[in-house]
Amino acid sequence: MQKPKKIPQRQCLGCREMKNKRDLIRVVRSPEGEISLDFKGKKPGRGAYVCPDSACLQKARKSRALERAFETAIPPEVYDQLEQQMGEGNG
DSSP states (O other): OOOOOOOOEEEBTTTOOEEEGGGSEEEEEOTTSOEEEESSSOOSSEEEEEOSSHHHHHHHHHTTHHHHHHTSOOOHHHHHHHHHHHHHHTO
16 A cells, blocks of 8 residues: 655745645745745745735735745845736746
8 A cells, every 4th residue: 555645835924824835836045145936846045935825925025924034135126026926927
């Protein structure tokens, strides 16, 4: 009998709920310090996860969760880019 495959869980920075890793979008800070969305989960760098929902991204922005996760200040235009990428990536 085959053991069921363990599905990795990650916490969304917006709603703080544990969800399946593949249901979330990875926000990544590259070694160069660039922050972007990683829809494939393959980019190198520090990752944090958020639901594919702009409401969760806005909650994470308001609570400064990404700043804490990446231990760096995140300019507002980066958040605007993330929201734009999220809109395009889900289409």
